[in-house]
Amino acid sequence: MGSAVDLVKAALSERKGLIIVGNCTVEYHGRAKSKLEPGDRIVILKKDGAVLVHRPSGYEPVNWQPPGCLFQTDLSKGVLRIRAIRQKPPESVKLFFSNIHLVAATSLVDAGEFSLYASEEDMQKAILFDPTLIESGFRPIAYEKKVDPGFIDVYGIDAAGKFVVVEIKRKTAGRNAVLQLSRYVQAIDGTMNREVRGILAAPKLGKGVQRLLETLGLGFRALDARKCAEILTRSKIRKLEDFA
Amino acid sequence: MGSAVDLVKAALSERKGLIIVGNCTVEYHGRAKSKLEPGDRIVILKKDGAVLVHRPSGYEPVNWQPPGCLFQTDLSKGVLRIRAIRQKPPESVKLFFSNIHLVAATSLVDAGEFSLYASEEDMQKAILFDPTLIESGFRPIAYEKKVDPGFIDVYGIDAAGKFVVVEIKRKTAGRNAVLQLSRYVQAIDGTMNREVRGILAAPKLGKGVQRLLETLGLGFRALDARKCAEILTRSKIRKLEDFA
DNA sequence: GAGTGGATTTCGCAT
DNA sequence: ATGCGAAGTCCACTC
Numbered sequence: 284m285g286s287a288v289d290l291v292k293a294a295l296s297e298r299k300g301l302i303i304v305g306n307c308t309v310e311y312h313g314r315a316k317s318k319l320e321p322g323d324r325i326v327i328l329k330k331d332g333a334v335l336v337h338r339p340s341g342y343e344p345v346n347w348q349p350p351g352c353l354f355q356t357d358l359s360k361g362v363l364r365i366r367a368i369r370q371k372p373p374e375s376v377k378l379f380f381s382n383i384h385l386v387a388a389t390s391l392v393d394a395g396e397f398s399l400y401a402s403e404e405d406m407q408k409a410i411l412f413d414p415t416l417i418e419s420g421f422r423p424i425a426y427e428k429k430v431d432p433g434f435i436d437v438y439g440i441d442a443a444g445k446f447v448v449v450e451i452k453r454k455t456a457g458r459n460a461v462l463q464l465s466r467y468v469q470a471i472d473g474t475m476n477r478e479v480r481g482i483l484a485a486p487k488l489g490k491g492v493q494r495l496l497e498t499l500g501l502g503f504r505a506l507d508a509r510k511c512a513e514i515l516t517r518s519k520i521r522k523l524e525d526f527a
Numbered sequence: 528m529g530s531a532v533d534l535v536k537a538a539l540s541e542r543k544g545l546i547i548v549g550n551c552t553v554e555y556h557g558r559a560k561s562k563l564e565p566g567d568r569i570v571i572l573k574k575d576g577a578v579l580v581h582r583p584s585g586y587e588p589v590n591w592q593p594p595g596c597l598f599q600t601d602l603s604k605g606v607l608r609i610r611a612i613r614q615k616p617p618e619s620v621k622l623f624f625s626n627i628h629l630v631a632a633t634s635l636v637d638a639g640e641f642s643l644y645a646s647e648e649d650m651q652k653a654i655l656f657d658p659t660l661i662e663s664g665f666r667p668i669a670y671e672k673k674v675d676p677g678f679i680d681v682y683g684i685d686a687a688g689k690f691v692v693v694e695i696k697r698k699t700a701g702r703n704a705v706l707q708l709s710r711y712v713q714a715i716d717g718t719m720n721r722e723v724r725g726i727l728a729a730p731k732l733g734k735g736v737q738r739l740l741e742t743l744g745l746g747f748r749a750l751d752a753r754k755c756a757e758i759l760t761r762s763k764i765r766k767l768e769d770f771a
Numbered sequence: 772g773a774g775t776g777g778a779t780t781t782c783g784c785a786t
Numbered sequence: 787a788t789g790c791g792a793a794g795t796c797c798a799c800t801c
Contacts, residue, residue, distance in 0.1 A: 300583055302569065304633060313696075314779040315645040316756065322637030325546065325571060331584040339544055339635040340575040342593040343796065349586040374779075387629055389548060391583040393566030401559040403792065417786065427785095433790070436784095453794090454558075457774070489774065508559065508794095512705065558794045589782065593796070618794080647777070696776095701789075734788075 287383045288358045291365070294388035295354045305383035309336055309346045313374025325376060328354060328363075334367045334376055342393040345400055348376050352445050378510065400512040403453040406484065409511035412518050416511075417449055417482060417504055418442075425515075435467050446471060446479045453508040456485035461492055465499050531627045532602045535609070538572075538632035539598045545572040549627035553580055557618025563589060570609075571624060572598060573710035578611045578620055592620050634753045645756035647680075647697040652682055653755035654693065654728065660755075661726060661748055662686075663694055679711050680728075690715060690723045697752045705739050710747070 294301045303326040309319040319336075324345070327335040332352035335344045338362060352367040363380040366400040408428060414421040420442025428435040436450040448471055450464035460483060481501040488496070496503055538545045547570040553563040563580075571579040576596035579588045596611040607624040651670060658665040664686025669679075677699070681693035691717055694700075696707035704727060712725040725745040731739070732747060740747055 300569075301550070302629075304546070304631065304635070308639070311779070315643055315752065317641065317643040317779080319641045320639035322639030323633075323635035324637060325544075325633070325635070326579065327569060329581075329584055332585045333584065335581070335586070337579070338570065338637050339633070340573055340594065341578065343780095345641055347586065347779080350584065353571045353798080372779090384633075385546075385631055387548065389567075389569070389583070389628070391548070391567035391569070391584050393568060395552070395564035395566030397561065397589055399559060402794080429664065434565045449725045453792090455542070455773090459775090475780095478710075512560070555794075561794080585781095587795095591794085616794090643779080699778095703790095717776090 284383065285358070285455070287386045288356070288363055290386050290388055291356050291363065295328070295356060297388075298330050300330050300389040300391060302326070302385070302387040302389065303328075303380065303382045303383060304385040307380045308376050310377045311346050311374070311380075313369070314372055317346065321381065321442065323384070328365070330430060332367070332369075332470055336376070336378070346376055348374065349527065353526070390476040392437075400515075401453070403451055403508070406451045406453060406506060406508050406511040406522065407436055409514045410451070410484065410506075413514060416506060417447070417484060418516075421447060433467070434465070435471075438471075441480065444477070446475060446477055448479060448481045450481070450483050452507070453483070454483035455487050455489050456483055456492060457489040458492060458495060460485065461495050461499065464501055468501070528607065528627065529602070530603060531630045532600070532607055534630050534632055535600050539600060541632075542574050543570040544574050544633040546570070546629070546633065547572075547627060548626065549624045550627040551622050551624045552709055554621045555590050555612070555619070558616055561590065565625065567628070568585065572609070572611070575746060576611070576613075580620070580622070590620055590762055592618065593764045596620075605673075608699050611639060633654055644759070645697070645752040647695055647752075650695050650697055650728065650750060650755040654695070654750075658683065660750060660758075661691070661728060665691060679715075682715075683722065689719070690719060690721055692723060692725045692736055694725070694727050695750070696727070696729035698729070699731050700727050700736060700747075701733040702736060702739060704729065705743065705745065708745055709743050 306323050308321050312318040320513040325337040331350040334348040334349040337345040338345050348367050350370055352369050355366040357364055364377040367376045410416050411423050414423055423437055423439035425438045428438045435448050439447050441447050448467045452460050464481045464483050468479050472479045482504055484504045484506040486507045550567050552565050555561040569581040575594040577594040578592040580590040582589050592611050592613055596613050599610045601608055609622040611620045654660050655667050658667055666680050667683040669682045679692050680695040683691050685691050693713045698706050708725045708727055714721045714724050728748045728750040730751050
């Protein structure tokens with residue numbers, strides 16, 4: 284236990300990462316507060332001040348802090364105590380280890396690039412690259428256009444010269460997506476003397492959403508994020524700025 | 528490396544947890560897809576089939592799977608390969624370790640209870656326990672009352688016999704909270720022949736929200752989640768059902 | 772099984 | 787700094 288404390292102290296002072304596996308309790312005070320009774324957990328303290336406390340099961344950490352924490356540690360009556368303190372918002376996570384199974388100080392090097400495909404942004408790029416994904420004759424004018432309620436994903440003119448507002452969802456579109464699109468159309472409609480159409484581009488519609496779309500006079504275009512990613516792979520367009 | 532593979536295989540077949548620190552690449556295919564170039568990472572495979580791939584910095588895992596994955600592993604040309612496969616939705620995370628710094632098979636026991644205080648639900652409970660938190664003379668009738676647009680947090684009658692709809696936010700209330708409250712008031716108003724008031728209970732209001740509230744004729748009551756938690760600590764009320 | 776809303780959400784971007 | 791919306795969100799809960 285004593286050697287574990289030394290290792291922990293050394294690692295924290297050297298801004299190294301730490302992995303600790305052992306029996307502990309956890310207290311959290313901040314935006315909310317929580318208490319975790321004793322049990323075996325995996326704790327990761329990262330060099331940027333992030334904290335993760337993982338139970339043996341589950342995806343989410345039971346306690347945590349985003350990057351930016353300062354660490355304090357000491358040994359008192361056989362209990363290794365670690366405090367992670369955050370300034371904004373003022374929060375703290377306190378760990379009390381009564382038993383330690385494993386401690387590892389790490390100096391990890393990771394410069395590997397991470398690439399994610401088939402996000403909503405990919406769908407947006409694909410539409411700008413090939414506007415016929417929306418409909419024949421559609422010509423985009425702008426993307427991320429600011430209007431009162433928020434940002435319009437894609438905005439343009441159709442074959443007949445009408446304005447078109449496109450709302451993109453990478454998953455099944457629900458009521459909220461339709462209402463959002465509707466608000467955008469209303470907002471544009473109020474400033475234009477030309478007819479404004481709204482088109483929802485998503486892989487599919489939730490139950491009853493089709494009816495709502497029709498009621499509000501909005502359109503739908505089936506569009507799959509994966510296919511959009513493939514279109515981009517075949518094109519040379521990589522950045523949104525390419526369409527500026 | 529060979530011994531690491533044996534340890535990994537043994538751990539996975541015995542449904543133990545695994546912690547692996549080493550240099551790897553990661554591929555993800557599923558709802559989206561991603562590629563992570565080589566670098567040092569901390570990988571946790573939990574006994575329930577959860578996967579976490581952590582970089583040396585940051586709160587969020589760069590790749591992951593929620594519980595329910597099946598694991599496969601093998602060694603090929605000095606590369607330890609681990610595949611985590613999920614059925615619904617069909618997804619996979621593939622790890623390729625070229626170098627392993629640490630492997631630990633774990634059999635963690637964690638039965639410790641976790642308690643979280645000061646959630647939105649706690650504010651709701653506190654209001655039901657002490658309705659004067661809203662205003663003197665307020666009497667709650669129902670909570671989580673279903674109306675067309677959603678659920679009303681708390682619903683009751685004020686000192687003058689008017690209906691009151693209370694919308695609770697545990698953080699600063701924004702425009703959406705006001706609009707949500709407004710929709711609830713409209714919905715109730717349409718079914719009642721009595722005047723309906725709307726009160727937003729939150730620690731504070733976002734910018735411009737005060738004006739919006741006034742425009743819509745709605746009220747505001749400052750209410751702090753921490754204080755609600757303390758009130759509940761002093762009371763014996765623990766479950767919403769206690770107010771049924 | 773799908774739909775809805777919350778989260779100690781976190782994160783990123785724009786005002 | 788604040789605000790707003792997306793996320794491979796996850797998760798719990800209702801219909």
